[in-house]
Structure formats: C-alpha cells, structure tokens
Amino acid sequence: MSTTAAPVEWQTDVDAYAQALRELFSDDPAFDQWRGVHHATTEDRVRATATLLGHLYAGGWNRFGWPEAVGGLGGDARHRAALYDELSAAGLPVPDPCLLMETLANPLVHFEPGLAAEMLPRWLRGEEWWGQGFSEPEAGSDLASLRCRARLDGENYVVSGSKLWMSSGATATRMMCLVRTGTPESRHRGLTMILIDVDSPGLSVRPVALASGLNEVAEVFFDDVVVPADRVIGSHDGGWGVAMYLLQFERAMYAWLAACVALRRFYELRDRVMTNGGLPDGATRRLGECYTDLVSLRARSAETVRRLSAAEAVGPEASVDKILLATAEISLHDLARDLLGDHFLTGTDDGADEWRHDWWYSRSATILGGSSEVQRTILADHVLKLPKENA
Amino acid sequence: MSGLDLDTITEVTASVREVFAAGTGAAVLAKALDELGWTEVVEADPAIATTILFSEQGRALASSRLLDDVVLNQLGSVLPAASGSRAVLYPRTGATPGTVGILLGAVEDDTEIVSMAMDENGNASWCLRPASDFTTEAITGFDPTCGWSLARTSTAATAVAAAGTSWDDARAAGRLAITAEIIGVCASALELAVSHTSARHQYGRALASFQAVRHQLSESHAAIESARNTLAAAYAASPEHGGGAWAAKVAKVRAGQTQAIVMRRGIQVLGAMGLTLESEMHRYVTRAAALDALLGGHAELAVEIGTELLGGAAPARVVTI
Numbered sequence: 001m002s003t004t005a006a007p008v009e010w011q012t013d014v015d016a017y018a019q020a021l022r023e024l025f026s027d028d029p030a031f032d033q034w035r036g037v038h039h040a041t042t043e044d045r046v047r048a049t050a051t052l053l054g055h056l057y058a059g060g061w062n063r064f065g066w067p068e069a070v071g072g073l074g075g076d077a078r079h080r081a082a083l084y085d086e087l088s089a090a091g092l093p094v095p096d097p098c099l100l101m102e103t104l105a106n107p108l109v110h111f112e113p114g115l116a117a118e119m120l121p122r123w124l125r126g127e128e129w130w131g132q133g134f135s136e137p138e139a140g141s142d143l144a145s146l147r148c149r150a151r152l153d154g155e156n157y158v159v160s161g162s163k164l165w166m167s168s169g170a171t172a173t174r175m176m177c178l179v180r181t182g183t184p185e186s187r188h189r190g191l192t193m194i195l196i197d198v199d200s201p202g203l204s205v206r207p208v209a210l211a212s213g214l215n216e217v218a219e220v221f222f223d224d225v226v227v228p229a230d231r232v233i234g235s236h237d238g239g240w241g242v243a244m245y246l247l248q249f250e251r252a253m254y255a256w257l258a259a260c261v262a263l264r265r266f267y268e269l270r271d272r273v274m275t276n277g278g279l280p281d282g283a284t285r286r287l288g289e290c291y292t293d294l295v296s297l298r299a300r301s302a303e304t305v306r307r308l309s310a311a312e313a314v315g316p317e318a319s320v321d322k323i324l325l326a327t328a329e330i331s332l333h334d335l336a337r338d339l340l341g342d343h344f345l346t347g348t349d350d351g352a353d354e355w356r357h358d359w360w361y362s363r364s365a366t367i368l369g370g371s372s373e374v375q376r377t378i379l380a381d382h383v384l385k386l387p388k389e390n391a
Numbered sequence: 392m393s394g395l396d397l398d399t400i401t402e403v404t405a406s407v408r409e410v411f412a413a414g415t416g417a418a419v420l421a422k423a424l425d426e427l428g429w430t431e432v433v434e435a436d437p438a439i440a441t442t443i444l445f446s447e448q449g450r451a452l453a454s455s456r457l458l459d460d461v462v463l464n465q466l467g468s469v470l471p472a473a474s475g476s477r478a479v480l481y482p483r484t485g486a487t488p489g490t491v492g493i494l495l496g497a498v499e500d501d502t503e504i505v506s507m508a509m510d511e512n513g514n515a516s517w518c519l520r521p522a523s524d525f526t527t528e529a530i531t532g533f534d535p536t537c538g539w540s541l542a543r544t545s546t547a548a549t550a551v552a553a554a555g556t557s558w559d560d561a562r563a564a565g566r567l568a569i570t571a572e573i574i575g576v577c578a579s580a581l582e583l584a585v586s587h588t589s590a591r592h593q594y595g596r597a598l599a600s601f602q603a604v605r606h607q608l609s610e611s612h613a614a615i616e617s618a619r620n621t622l623a624a625a626y627a628a629s630p631e632h633g634g635g636a637w638a639a640k641v642a643k644v645r646a647g648q649t650q651a652i653v654m655r656r657g658i659q660v661l662g663a664m665g666l667t668l669e670s671e672m673h674r675y676v677t678r679a680a681a682l683d684a685l686l687g688g689h690a691e692l693a694v695e696i697g698t699e700l701l702g703g704a705a706p707a708r709v710v711t712i
Contacts, residue, residue, distance in 0.1 A: 014712055081712040089708065256712075263708075274701050285690065288697030292644045296617040298710035299624035305712060323613045373602075379612055380605035387589055387597040389605070 006060045011074035017064055018082040025090035030055065035091050038350035042214045046129070046171050049095035053126030056083075056095075062124055070109050071121035076309035077249075081256050081302070088260035097129035100168060102253040104130055104176045107193070107246045111234040115195070119174075133163035133177030133196075133220060134243070140165075141374045143178070143243070144188040148222065150179040152236070155229050157181075157194060159222040165368065169218025170207040173198050178239050191239035195231040202226070212360040250369055251318035252308055255325040256301035258365075262332050263294050265358065269332075272351070273339045283339055290335050293328040300324050316382035319375035326365040326372050333362035394436040403432055404443050411451035417496060420455055438626035442571045449575025449682070452674050454538035456496040461568045463505065465561040469552050470517060473503065478522070480506035480542060481565075481685060489518055493530070493685070494542045498522045504542070507558055508550065515558050516550035524548075534677035563639035565686050570622045570639075570646040573682045574615060577653040580675035581611045584657045587664070598660065607656040614649040621645040624710045638709050640692050647689025650679035 010017040025031055034052045039045035056062040065079035066072025080102070084094045101123055109116045122128045139146035148161030159179055166175065175196045182190015198205065202223040207215035234242040270287065273279060301321050307314055336355050337344045343352055344359075366372040380386045395403070410423040424444075433440040441461060448455060459479040463470075476499065480492035489508030498504070502522045509515050524546040530539045585608060588599035598604050625642040628634030654676045658665035665672040683689055699706075 018712070078712045085708070085712060270700055274703060279701075284697035284701060285694045286697070287700055288644065288693035288695065289648070291696055291700060292621075292641050292648070292693065295624070295638075295641050295709050296621045296645050298708070299620040300617055302624070302710050302712055303620050317616075319609075320613045320616045323610070324617050373606070376606040376609035377602070379609035380599075384585055384605075384608055384612055386585065386599040386605050386608065389600050389602055 006064070006073055008074075010064060010079075014075070014078045014082055017075070017079055018086055021061065021083060021086040022090070024059070024061065025086060025092060031090070031092060034093060037093075038354060042168075042216050043171050046096040046168055049093050050097050050126035050129065052093065053095045053097055053124065057125045066105075066120065066124070067109060067113075069113060070116040071124060077253060077305050078309045081253065081305045084257045084260045088264040091264065094257055094261055095126065096168060097123060097126060099254065099257065100130055100132055100172075102257065103132055103246055103250045106249045107233060107242050108176075108195075110245060111193075111242060115231075115233075128173045129168060129171070130195075131166040131169045131172035131175040131198075131218070131220070133166055133175045135165045136162060137164050137219075141371050144191075144240070146178060146180060146191070147184065148177065148179045150181050150192060150194060150227070152181070152229065157192075157227045157229060157232075159194070159196065159225040159227055161222055163220045163222075164217075165208075166218045166220055167216065167368075169205060169220060170215045175220065176233065178243055181237055181239075188240040190237055191243070192236055193233040193239040193242040194227055195233060196222075196225060196227050200225045200227065210360050210364075212357040214357055214361075216361060216364075247370075248308060248314040248318060251322050252301060252304035252314055254369065255297065255321040256305050258325055258329065259294060259297045259301055262328060263298070265336075266290060266294055266332055269336050269339065269355075276339075279339060280341075286331075286335050286338075290328075290331050293324075293331050297321075297324045297328045316378045319370075319378040319383075322370065322375045323372060323379075326375075329362045329365035333359045395432070395439055400439060400443070403427070403440075404447065407443055407447040408450065411447050411453045417455060420457070438567075438623075441568050442622065442626070445568045445571035446575035446578070449572035449577075449678070450579045452536070452576065452579070452671075452678055454496065454536070456494075456498075458495055458565055458568055462561045462565045465564050466505070466517070466557055469554075469557040470505065470519070471551060475501055475503065477503045477505055477519075480504050482507065483541070484684070484688075484691070489548065490545070491541070491543050494527060494540050496538055506548070507554055508548065515554035517552045517554055517557070518548035519551050520544065520546060520548045534674075534681040536674065537678065537681050539681070559636040562686055563636040566639040566643040567622060567625060569682050569685055570618065570625075570642045573646040573650050573679055574618050574622065576675050576679045576682065577611070577615050577618070577650055580653055580657045580672065580679070581608065581615060583671060583675070584608060584611070584660050587670075588660050591662075604660050607660055611653040611656045614652040618642070618646045618649040628707075628709050628711075634709070637706050640687070640696060641709065643687060644689045644692045644696065647683040647692070650683055651689070654679055 037048065039048055053062060060073055062083060063071065063073040064075040065077060068074050087094050105120055105123065134143060136146050136148055148159065148163060150157040150159045163177060175198060176193060177196055178191055178193055180190055181192040202225040204221045206219045208217045208219055210216050304314055304318060304321050337359055340355060344355055381388065406427050410420065444457065448457065456478060462479045463477055478494055478498045480494060482488045483492055489506045492506060500521065500523045503519050504522055504525060506518050507515055508518050525542040525544045527540040527542045530537060530541055585599065588604050589597055591598050621642045625634065625638035628638045657672055658676065661670060661672050664670045
C-alpha cells in the first residue's frame with residue numbers, strides 16, 4: 001500500500017483498518033524479518049523493532065490513530081490498539097518505541113501540538129524515541145516528593161538532579177521529565193513537565209541492568225543542563241496536570257498493549273508445552289485460568305481504550321486496569337517458569353533466555369507506573385471512598 | 392453499542408431493584424416486570440436487559456426460575472411448541488443427566504420439564520416430561536435459602552429433538568445470566584464489607600482506614616469489575632470472534648473466581664461477624680457458591696478451557712477493539 005492509497009474511511013471504520021492489517025501481515029513477506037527474532041541486548045531489540053515502525057510508516061499504517069495536524073492520518077486510540085493487537089496476533093513484536101509513544105505522545109499532542117507536529121513523525125518512523133523521567137532515587141511511588149530541580153533563567157531552564165528507572169533510557173534521544181519548579185515543599189503544585197534532549201551538555205546516562213542482565217532502564221543525571229523554556233509541556237508549575245492526563249493513557253493503553261503481547265506469548269508457551277508429556281499437576285487448570293486472566297484484561301482495557309477514544313476522561317478507575325495487568329503478567333510468567341521447569345532454569349537456547357528475561361521484566365508489572373499498593377490505595381480512596389488512612 | 396442509553400439503564404436498574412426488594416413470588420415478579428415494560432427493554436438490548444435482571448436478582452439474594460426463560464429462549468426453534476408452562480432441569484455434576492437434576496423453583500404438576508439426556512455414544516437430545524413424573528426434594532445443604540430442589544425420575548423419556556449445538560447455545564446463555572447474578576451477589580457483599588468496615592472502629596480508627604483492610608476491598612472491587620467487563624465482552628463477541636459458548640465459559644470462570652476472592656475477603660474483614668447468622672455475609676457466600684456450581688464451577692470450567700488449549704484449540708480473540 002502506498003501512503004496515498006490509505007482509504008479515508010478507515011478513520012472511522014476500525015474494523016476495516018484491522019482487517020487490512022491482517023491481510024498485510026499475512027501477505028507481505030517483508031514482515032518475516034521481525035518474526036521470532038531474539039536480541040541479545042535491550043538496545044539491539046529497541047533499535048531492531050524501531051525499523052519495523054519505519055516499515056509500517058512507509059505504508060502509512062501506523063499513522064492511523066494520530067491527528068493529521070501532527071503527521072498522522074486521523075482516527076483515534078482504537079486504531080493504535082488495533083495495530084498492536086494485529087501485530088501480536090500475526091506473531092510480530094509491538095515495536096518498543098510504541099510503549100513510551102503511548103504514554104508521552106498523547107500529552108505532547110494535547111498540550112503542545114506545535115512540538116508534536118515537528119517531532120512525532122520522526123518517532124512514528126522509528127528514527128527517534130523518548131524516555132519518561134518521573135521517578136527519582138528518593139521519589140518512586142510518592143511522585144509528588146520528587147526533587148530534580150529546574151530553575152528559570154531568562155529564556156531557559158537550568159535542570160539539576162537525577163531521574164531513575166527510565167525505560168529505553170539507554171537509547172532514548174529525548175526525555176520528558178517532571179521537574180520541581182516550586183519550593184521543595186510545594187508537592188504536586190510546584191512541578192513542571194519539560195522535554196530535554198539527551199545530547200544536552202551536562203546530561204549523562206547510566207544504564208541499569210535488571211537481574212536478567214538487560215539494560216531495560218537507566219539512571220539519568222542532570223548537571224546544570226540548559227533547556228529552552230519553549231520545551232515546557234503545558235505550563236510552568238502545571239506539570240501535575242500533564243502527568244495526570246498522561247497517566248490515563250499509560251494505565252489504559254499500556255494495559256491493552258501488554259495484554260496483546262502477553263496473549264502472543266501465552267500461545268507460544270502453549271505451543272511449546274502441548275507436545276510435552278508429563279505436565280505437572282494442575283497445569284491444565286492453570287493454563288485455563290491464565291487464559292481467562294488475559295481475556296478479562298483485554299475486556300477491561302478495550303473498554304477503557306474505547307472510552308479514551310470517545311474523549312471521556314478516564315479517572316481513578318483505571319487503577320483496575322493496572323491491577324489486572326499486573327495479575328495477568330505475573331500469572332503468565334510464573335506459569336511459564338513452572339511449566340518449562342528445568343528448561344527455564346538451565347536451557348541455553350534463545351527461547352529459554354527470552355522466558356527468563358521476560359520473567360524478570362514481568363516482576364516490574366506490580367511496581368512500575370505506580371505500584372500495586374498505590375493502585376489499591378487509589379481505588380480505596382477515590383472509587384470505594386473508604387475512610388482515609390491518615391484521617 | 393447498547394440500544395439503551397445510560398439514563399434508561401440507570402432508571403431500569405433502579406426499577407428492577409425495587410421489584411426484587413418487594414419480594415419475588417413467581418407471579419409477583421412476572422407481573423411487576425410486565426408493568427415495567429420489560430419486553431421492550433429486552434427487545435432494545437437483550438444483553439443489558441439480562442445483565443440488569445440477573446445482577447439485581449443476585450443483589451437481592453432472590454431466587455426464581457427466570458433462568459429457565461433465558462435457557463428456553465434459545466430452544467424456541469428446537470423444541471415442539473409448548474402447550475403450557477415449561478421448566479428446565481439443570482444437570483447436576485456427577486449425576487446422570489435427564490433423570491436427576493436441579494429445578495430452580497416450584498413447578499405445577501402439568502409443567503413440562505425440559506431436560507437434556509446423553510446416550511452412550513455421547514449424543515445429546517432434549518426430552519420433555521410432565522413434572523408429575525418427578526419426585527422433588529428441597530436442596531438445603533450449603534445454601535438452604537436457594538429455593539432449588541433436586542428432582543428425580545425413573546420414567547423413561549423419549550427424545551423429542553437432537554440437541555446438536557442447541558445445548559451449547561442454551562448453556563452459554565444460561566452461563567452468562569448466572570455470571571451476571573454472581574456479579575450482583577458480589578457487589579452486594581462488597582457493599583456490606585465496605586459499610587461494616589467504615590462504621591466499625593478499633594484502635595480508635597475505622598477498620599477501613601487500615602491499609603490491610605482497604606487493599607482487600609480494592610482487590611474485591613477490581614475482581615468484580617473484571618467480571619463485569621468480561622461478561623460485556625462475551626455478550627458483544629460475535630461467534631466468529633470466539634463469542635457464544637467459548638466466551639460464556641470464560642466469563643463464568645471469571646465470575647466464579649471473583650466470588651471466591653470477594654467472599655474470602657468479605658468474611659475476613661467482617662471479623663467474626665462474617666461467620667455468624669447475625670450478619671448477612673453468609674448468605675452471599677452460600678448463594679455465590681451455589682451459582683458458581685450451576686452449569687459448571689470455575690475450577691471445572693478452567694480445566695475444560697485448559698484441556699481445549701492443550702489440545703491445540705485456536706480460539707478467536709473474544710475481545711476486539
């Protein structure tokens with residue numbers, strides 16, 4: 001398909017768009033180069049899957065779901081959700097840059113359409129991707145206590161401090177960071193969201209290896225890094241609002257995207273163990289339960305994605321999506337570990353390696369983006385409206 | 392998309408809640424639903440109508456033969472036309488289908504009992520017999536107020552129709568309605584747990600201000616929501632997208648798991664009150680258990696799903712965007 005051939009009806013007909021994707025992935029042999037590929041490092045994986053984005057972009061496919069004004073071809077969150085689902089169903093990876101695109105590009109489009117028009121097309125082509133700088137060594141779940149400071153100096157901000165746990169941090173070229181512009185005591189009121197180029201003088205990146213040995217995250221240091229004031233996303237001291245807007249997408253679309261990938265991995269596990277004799281007691285039931293977890297997660301997150309696409313505000317109830325996601329991820333990877341048994345522990349092939357890496361990464365499901373404890377507290381406070389803990 | 396708007400759904404839900412609150416003799420229930428214009432609601436959106444009706448039945452811990460209507464509705468083109476009233480004989484795990492089963496409420500002697508029987512080759516067929524062919528005995532074990540009875544017959548029945556896929560369809564429709572009822576039971580039980588722990592103080596604080604309690608209630612909420620979403624997705628899935636029997640089975644597994652979580656947590660946070668006849672909690676616990684078992688419990692159905700998957704099943708995605 002050439003870019004110009006994309007039917008304009010797809011903007012409103014998600015089913016037709018999804019159907020066309022199914023045909024594309026089954027008919028175009030070019031996609032085989034991204035199927036079943038094992039990457040030795042996270043850096044390799046991110047770069048390799050970014051080239052899949054480039055291939056999709058050349059055909060206009062991943063431009064659906066983004067406004068025309070910022071380089072897209074129209075449509076909404078449902079188009080992006082359909083793309084992730086069809087990629088997964090066709091045995092293809094969801095390109096790594098899509099994870100943070102879902103989280104960061106939405107506030108960019110909403111608050112800074114000018115910057116989005118300039119930068120989003122490059123991201124969609126897989127030429128660049130960004131990191132998200134929220135957590136710090138002293139501020140994880142308690143985000144409002146963060147200390148990385150930005151001081152306004154004429155036309156620029158001067159940023160000093162550090163950020164931790166940045167996904168794709170080792171390869172990202174820009175970072176959207178939540179920084180303190182108010183007093184140290186200002187909590188969520190004195191925060192600003194700002195976009196920082198990684199090649200700025202004074203910025204250094206230290207990749208952090210998970211227990212799998214993969215550099216899934218990074219720590220980033222800012223030593224009086226100068227950032228032009230026009231790189232503020234939203235307004236000065238308005239960062240908390242931007243972060244809350246962003247979290248809707250992070251909780252909802254990330255859950256859907258992860259569920260798509262998890263279902264692909266579930267079938268890969270099933271295919272691998274179904275020919276094994278002597279599965280452990282309870283394996284059949286656990287497979288059925290894990291499958292049910294995944295379908296429930298899809299049902300939940302699809303509903304939330306539909307609400308997002310209808311421009312409904314998704315509030316604290318999105319914590320349910322996050323809890324279900326964490327439950328499904330943990331259940332799938334514990335099942336894989338138990339069913340693969342010795343192969344998981346000692347297997348030397350790429351498949352075993354990948355399950356071990358994924359098992360470690362799955363442990364982050366109850367931690368990143370607001371721990372399971374935080375999600376349960378949000379539901380208790382804002383949905384069930386229970387008496388406050390510190391009342 | 393629903394054929395009913397949000398305001399209508401809210402209004403209908405409130406009305407149905409009142410109907411169940413007023414008590415549920417079969418005749419009272421039928422009349423009240425009729426006055427509500429229930430037929431029109433069902434026509435506008437059968438999935439939502441069924442979900443509301445059964446969720447409210449669950450909330451109220453009411454018992455009725457409404458499920459029979461759901462099941463029989465699937466058999467309209469399979470069974471001969473009814474001359475009078477009909478009731479469904481539900482299979483009981485471990486019992487020979489057709490000769491022993493569960494009736495969900497009282498029947499008249501001339502009511503036709505619809506049952507599914509299986510021959511030695513595993514071929515299912517539908518049988519019709521008058522209720523007078525059966526002896527019944529009230530079921531009183533774990534849930535003594537369920538209003539169900541165990542019906543037995545020694546009369547041979549002639550098959551009136553091969554069941555074919557109609558058994559799958561009828562059972563799927565029944566499972567979705569039961570899923571909605573379990574959700575209703577769970578929602579009520581969670582409300583009870585929330586109100587008890589918000590009102591009761593220990594160590595100078597409301598119980599629900601302790602994180603250990605709050606998080607258990609949040610987990611119950613998440614479980615109930617996931618069952619709701621799975622149910623809606625199962626109703627929405629067309630057969631080519633894994634809807635029908637497969638999706639209904641998944642939804643019922645989810646509902647069964649949900650009641651296990653909600654009841655375990657509910658009993659715990661009520662302290663010893665949850666174990667007594669003085670609190671309503673035991674009624675939710677036992678009703679949810681009975682409903683979980685009806686047409687297949689969650690453990691059994693999860694094994695069935697796992698077995699099919701290990702056999703190489705490639706089910707469609709059930710949920711699409």
